[in-house]
Amino acid sequence: MKAVAGSAPELRKSERTRKAILDSALELLWSRPFREITIAELMSITGVGRSAFYQYFDDLYGVMEMLLLGLEEDIQTAAAPWFGGEGDPVALLHESLAELVRVCYESGPILRAVSDASTTDERLDRSWTSFLGVFDDAVTAQIEQQQNEGLIPVFDARPVAVALNRLDAYLLIDAFGRHPRHNPEPVREALTRIWSSTLYESYSLHITEGNTPS
Secondary structure, X not given: OHHHHHHHHXXXXXXXXXXHHHHHHHHHHOOOOHHHOOHHXXXXXXXXXXXXXHHOOOOHHHHHHHHHHXXXXXXXXXXXXXXXXXXXXXXXXXXXXXHHHHHHXXXXXXXXXXXXXXXXXXXXXXXXXXHHHHHHHHHHHHHHHXXXXXXXXXXXXXXXXXXXXXXXXXXXXXXHOOOOOOOHHHHHHHHHHHHHHHHOOOOOOOOOOOOOOO
């Protein structure tokens, strides 16, 4: 029992250190590409000795993969209203897209860094492909389900899902991938227009300041 009781504070300290490394990596990514970041510089920001890095990560690629995994979880949470909510599907979609923009406004450099590095690094290419694939599968399944319910017109769902997701990714990277960030409101409105008109063309949508969900 003594050993168990003593392990809890150590776990909390471990999580704090790992979070400090991840937060510092995101801070660096706001101003420079991933390829220019070094472990020494990263750990100097955290205020923890360089040797501590290897208690949590094998290399900087592991840091990027962990940041991307965290972002994936945040985006899944943001998308939850549309994927699992009840009510008007258009309003739920608007809610999810607003949350997506909010999340990526805070973490856009992660998207930018992994997308850029994926063109020259096999490991991050696999991570980026897997990340996109998660959302391609989820959006495809949601479109097909709502097609069966008569909410979305019948078409081949997967190419449309992939097109919408790639548009999201690259618009969000362009808008929020570095400082200075763009104003998030026009980005949210653009995504809302495109997704709504593509998926719910039978709805009489008028996206104006007076009736667009915030």
